[in-house]
Amino acid sequence: MAAITLNHIVVGTYFAILLLLMVYCTHRYGILFLYFKYKGKQHPPPRMPHPLPPVTVQLPVYNEIYVVKRLINAAINLRYPPKLLHIQVLDDSTDETAVIARQLVGEFQAAGHTIDYLHRDNRHGYKAGALQEGLKHARGDLIAVFDADFVPQNDFLLQTVPYFSDPLVGMVQGRWGHINRNYSSLTQVQAIFLDAHFILEHCARYLSGRFFNFNGTAGIWRKKCIVSAGGWQHDTLTEDLDLSYRAQLAGWKFVFLPHIVTPAEIPVDIHAFKSQQHRWSKGGIETALKLLRKIVSSNHSWQVKIESVFHLTCNINYLLVFLLAILAYPALVIRITMGWQHLFIFDCMLFWASTLPIALYYLISQREVKEPWLHKLQYLPLLMALGIGLCINNGRGVLEALLGRKSEFLRTPKYQIEKKSDTWKSKKYRRFNNAVMTLIELGLGFYFLSAISFAAVFAVYDAVPFLLLFAGGFFYISLVSLVQQYQARSRRESDRQSHSSVALLKG
16 A cells, blocks of 8 residues: 555645535535525515514614714615604714714704613623613614615515514614626725625525524514524624524524615725735624534434524635645645656536635626626636635734634725715725735745746646636735735825815914
8 A cells, every 4th residue: 555645635635625615615506596586486475564663773883984974864765654763873983973973963862862872881791782771772663774774675674574473573684785896896896796605605595494694783683582592692793693593592583684674884905805805704603603412413404504504604614715825836746756647637617616606606696686796707817816815814813713713893995985986095994904914925926927827837737727817816915905905005195295285384
């Protein structure tokens, strides 16, 4: 028997990771199957309950000077009997947002609206803590939640409240729209990501009877459901995902309404986007570690359990992609020097088996939301490259969760960017990326350029598309990070000089 060498271990690990990634990628076929199987199963909306239940609308905010006024105005304009509508501004702000919000709430109170301003002196529990504190003072039987970057349509409550005629319904989730989808290539790609999550994943899971999650905003809860499931807890960074699974484990039914669309602002800053993705990835794994054992040992069906495992562990892919990136070049060199070129056929097969489901998945999502899906073909390479480029940022979040390392809830900055002419680069709340992480991303881009050159020299052309995708992903995310950081700092320096000049003239 031939001895197992380091070369065997490297190549074997490389293929094991590829196979595992292919399992997660082909799981998307399962989502598509469920989506098309149950697509026509949507039931007509039930009648409005009589008497109407009182509703509390919670608006959690933290340092949102650019969008807090837009948010409160949208909540005030919600159509519902005034005597049954209660609005809470849950403000943890430490800047002038608090002044703006408090003044606006006072004006609406004077005009006869039932709206309260609750300000905490600390951010204990972050968003989950603010929601839980607000729940103590909520007057409604139903609790709607809207984050600061959302602008609910005025008929949101009239469209969602009827579903609570069923006493077992604990939560109704609407779909996210995108105010600034066309702002940049980055916002276009994020919109495609989100459309697929809502239209394909949520519809497939909801209509087939699997668990799905409240997305932290643009949804409405039965207060009794929140309380009976243990309330808002802050031991994960995804309090919404955590409560969703606890509530469904307790027997509550969730409803997803894809036709109820709440417009929202997509992050335009790559650093804000990366921070958001890091939080979601880390929080998802924290929730998996917290609840998977309870889910697997529950009395729910095996279909629910399997889908829950895929759903809650999917972010592990980012760590796997990072490991794959590290091993790709050594595995390439080993197979060439050891004469194992025949193994490259497996690379090719696994590459296409993993990438085709993703491409099909996102194109179908655009067709289903009535976007010009053929036009969206141009964004597919960027979408796939961005997913790879995020593996360091998100993989770090996954690793932190697995190691039990806790971190602060970093909210995503919002700048009220609604049209292409709007600018954000000189505004507050800019989040600069970890310079070391950006350099690692840039270094991996050059690492894969070297691998591409090596493959070309030895005529291993089957590996080139795979390597190009990795190189493009790391170069894109690192270079955009560096460019945006430089532009923002240049704009800020220019603004400081302008302010200094004005002060001198006034003096």
